[in-house]
Amino acid sequence: MEILIPNRLSTLGHPQRLAVFRLLMRRYPDRVPATELARALLIKPNTLSTYVNALMQAGLVTQERVGTSLRYAIHMDAARETVDYLLNDCCRGRPEVCVPSAAVPRPDRARKANVLFICTGNSARSIFAESLLRHVAGDRFEAYSAGTNPRDGVNSEALSLLRQSGHDADRLFPQSIADFQTADTPAFDFVFTVCDQAANEECPTWRGQPVSAHWGLPDPVAASGSDAEKARAFQKAFDVLEHRIRGFAALPLASMDSLAVQRAVDALGQSDNEGMLT
Known part of the structure; x- marks a missing residue:
């Protein structure tokens, strides 16, 4: 040693x-x-x-x-x-x-926890995650999403799939991570990257020392092939994220220490990688 x-x-x-x-x-x-x-x-x-x-x-x-x-x-x-x-x-x-600054008390679970999902374009994967968390556990979490290089609008295929799945997609639009670096934006409790490119980039230091994890999965916007094959790529991304979001929402966060939470969200980022993402 x-x-x-x-x-x-x-x-x-x-x-x-x-x-x-x-x-x-x-x-x-x-x-x-x-x-x-x-x-x-x-x-x-x-x-x-x-x-x-x-x-x-x-x-x-x-x-x-x-x-x-x-x-x-x-x-x-x-x-x-x-x-x-x-x-x-x-x-x-x-x-x-x-004692490191990360060893701060856990956030007050009496309030909603703020969660940010990040990908490159903020037009499909992170949009899915934001909408899914709001849909699954909006009573306990405030969900947001952003992009390191946001697109001009949400992908039309992503919007269509969300609406077909019963989600309110009207309030969804791409935002830059810079939009969440102002004094008026909330301190985040959790920050998840859902694409490899965004995780590879240097992101800002977030206020509040949030728990962070990488939940990377392929970009359905980049899928090639027939219309049916492209639609399947969007459905796969949606299904994987729904599985992870439901697992995250089911965690007994109030009774978990910070290391247990970190291990749990890391494990969720690996779920389905061998099945649904192939």
Whole structure:
């Protein structure tokens, strides 16, 4: 331990290695292909290989080969071990100084929890999630959605599917995440990214230290093929999100500590990945 921690901290002291680590943290527990990492961070593949090898040698990142593709993920136990060392060893005797800002009291469950869903265009997936949460548990959650590069309007196929499913789609429209960075916008309790591209981008720091998780799934707007095949892509996205939203709404949040909540929402982001998303 005494040898590992300084090596990990030294490894993370390099800006580009830290950038790889931070992106993988945003995508956790996903395993991200090397080609996607290089593209998202604008790093040459051979340079990326050097960075991830250093992170793996420090024990912070794991590698998996899927066919001809190498995929990487955070070694979360090692990441927690490193943070715990800083808090419990380096800060021994000064807990009031070292408690991280994320360790704030849970939000008051007497009020509705504010939830934000983010994707790139805010025209289908995040719109589905916003409407679904409002429909399933609008008495306990205030649902919002936004895009990192919002479209001019909600996708017509998405609107049609929502209306067919009994949702009120008239109040839905694309918004930018910048719209939720003003003094008038609410502090969020939960922030979910529902597309890989949005998760790969640097998002702002949200007020209130919300629980965040990645619930990525394919973009139905990008689906190709016949009209029937495109319609199925929208239906799959809707069904997966409905499953996750219902699971989220069923969590006994009032009786869960912050770590249990984080693990639960991370697990929901992996549900259906092997079935409905293929």
